Amino acid sequence: MKADPRGVLAGVHFLDGDQACAEGALAAGCRFAAGYPITPSTEIVERFAQRVPLLGGMFLQMEDELAASIAIQGAVWAGAKAFTVTSGPGFSLMMEHIGYAAMTETPCVIVDVQRGGPSTGLPTLPAQGDMQQARWGSHGDYEIIALAPNSPQECFDLTIEAFNLAEQYRTPVLVMMDEIVGHMTERVVIPPADQIEIVPRRYTTKPPADYRPFAPEADLVPAMARAGQGYRFHITGLTHDERGYPTTNVAAHDRLVRRLVAKIRNDATRLTRVEEHFLEDAEVIVLAYGITSRVALRAVQMARARGIAAGLLRPILIWPFPEARLRQLASRAGLSGILVAEINLGQIVREVERCVGGRVPVRLAGHAGGSVHHPQELFETIVEMAQAVEIER
Amino acid sequence: MHSEAKPAEGAAEATTSTRSRRPRGTIVLKPERCKGCGFCIAFCPPKVLAFSAEFNALGYHPPELIRPEGCTGCDLCGLYCPDFAIYGVMLKDSTTPPADAARAEETT
Amino acid sequence: MSTEVYLPPNPVEALLRTDRMPHIWCPGCGIGTTMNCFARALQQARLDLDKVVIVSGIGCSGRVAGYANLDSFHTTHGRAIPFATGLKLANPELTVVVYSGDGDLIAIGGNHFIHAARRNVDLKVICVNNFIYGMTGGQVGPTTPATALTSTTPYGCPEQPFNLPYLAESAGAVYVARWTAYHVRQITHSMVEMFRKRGFCFLEILSPCPTLYQRRNRLGDGLEAMKYYKEASVTRHGAPTKEVAISFQGPILVGKFVDIERPTYLELLNQQLARTLEAQYTGCIEDHVRS
Known part of the structure; x- marks a missing residue:
């Protein structure tokens, strides 16, 4: 639409x-x-x-x-x-x-x-x-x-x-x-x-007698009704069954919560939206998002100008995390490390470490907030990471 | 004990005998819902209800109509009952079902 | 012949999700009683039940939404009113009833209560006041009478409770009434009046909590509470709400205290926008939602 x-x-x-x-x-x-x-x-x-x-x-x-x-x-x-x-x-x-x-x-x-x-x-x-x-x-x-x-x-x-x-x-x-x-x-x-493409609301086409408010469709998402249309549905924050009725049944709870998670988690790869710069031959990948990605891109360009093979990975859709893409990049030969730049003292870096699983060193360029990083500071870290690998070699 | 859709015995008798005092109303019970609070008994204006000796599945004594001829069908029991287990009907309105009676019955 | 005797159904059945009966409320709890009144009031007001929405918060009274065979929302603790506000403003053709308890509406939700009354959002707010937090086991609440025992005031409640009609009127409610669960006909009548009125309407219903409030205070069972309500209640329509505060086992003033006219939030919004934007203003959200 x-x-x-x-x-x-x-x-x-x-x-x-x-x-x-x-x-x-x-x-x-x-x-x-x-x-x-x-x-x-x-x-x-x-x-x-x-x-x-x-x-x-x-x-x-x-x-x-x-x-x-x-x-x-x-x-x-x-x-x-x-x-x-x-x-x-x-x-x-x-x-x-x-x-x-x-x-x-x-x-x-x-x-x-x-x-x-x-x-x-x-x-x-x-x-x-x-x-x-x-x-x-x-x-x-x-x-x-x-x-x-x-x-x-x-x-x-x-x-x-x-x-x-x-x-x-x-x-x-x-x-x-x-x-x-x-x-x-x-x-x-x-x-x-x-x-501009707009996704309309998924309203049920069923008559009220056949409608079950939380019966999922093939993609695990149920169709909605709206108030005032005769569906007489019940909505609750309590654990509920497909009718929307509260239940304390452990199996029903398990079914509901797993579905709420799976309807999004199962689609994580389809949901991946990333921007990539210079990743083809990158030895150091800088991962940054939001405003920090703009500073990080500058640092990557400075590194490239010095002959260091740096690249930028920017998650645009950050949750669910672009896990598959990051794993793919991390398992590539020639990668010496990932630098996560973010204006906090280590949040998304935890997710990066989890995805990378120790295959390459992950380093944090943290910032407590109040301004952005200076590109020079990120550039210097990139240089350090590249040199550390040189020395090891 | 009386249950849903089956009128109290007094009501049935009333239709067959015009000589005894005709009850003006009766009650309908869903005894399985009763939790024995006694509101209906205490606040029944003509005092025609009492706890029955029988237990329901929840372990309570539901009320029973002890003086059918006194029931006015005022439905105050229906208004008080927190468990939706009893209500009153006036018999003068009840012998001929309204046009939408079948539909109304479906909702019970 | 008994089979020829036709008995109309219990008026409450049309309002109930009968597949969820029996409900969870304790023997002698008055919440179910108020639902009987609600059902009869809906019937008397001849409302199209497909256009009546019920919104509850959390707690024993918050379960009303789950038992009512209407479009029904059991929201988060204290937030029934702001949820209902969004619902009503986005589709003004709905009759939106907020049905909840004293702790939910007045303690955790107190801020929303006063602001919705101030704005005069067209909501019918029914507060079942049992003087205590029932669902969580009988803790002191914003309406617990001073000196009463609760599980968190084991030596007696030192606090002054809210006088709910006074609070509602001060905040701007256009209709304020109080009854007890004993006053079933009067509750029904007040509910019908609320359905027919536009604006923020408030009905307080004192209701027994035999399991926690009655028992801990050695006040007998639910029936004893109902008898107390019967004996202690004095009907004074139009009483100044400042004078209707409740004390522990003291007299209870009941009646319709406030019934005034004041434009609703939506009426004022539409007026304001039409006046300021003139021809550019083509109407409120209603048309958009319906399209």
């Missing part, structure tokens, strides 16, 4: 990442947002609140992030596409409802414009410290989808992608921006509506 042209501001624009994200949501057909103000994400809903009444939608400013992250789910069950946006402290408050959305298979989008933490931290400065929280933040077992844009253009593109993935898998999808990507202004090209 193509995008509704009313929501698509086609043309070439000069937007910051937050604004582009709002435009992405509108282009994706989102007509309901609820939020609570928090730096550096607020500009997203400010733009949304400006634009959406003209499209027959609404923004509702709630009393806190707990309310915002559940109000959007009410709107979804009424038939709307909905999202909320926040930053670290609010993201922490939203964890319960990420779990509720995962459990009740409520398609929705949550944008986290990351800032320095822990706690109130650095409200106006960047970090990438919520990456593992994005993966594991709500209690219990579930699988999640998270995207990490590195430019305003991608804030637009990946927000649409997030809505599409949410509908396809009936899951909450997280857009993990950061303060710099959110606040940097660049050229953003918004294509015409007929070039």
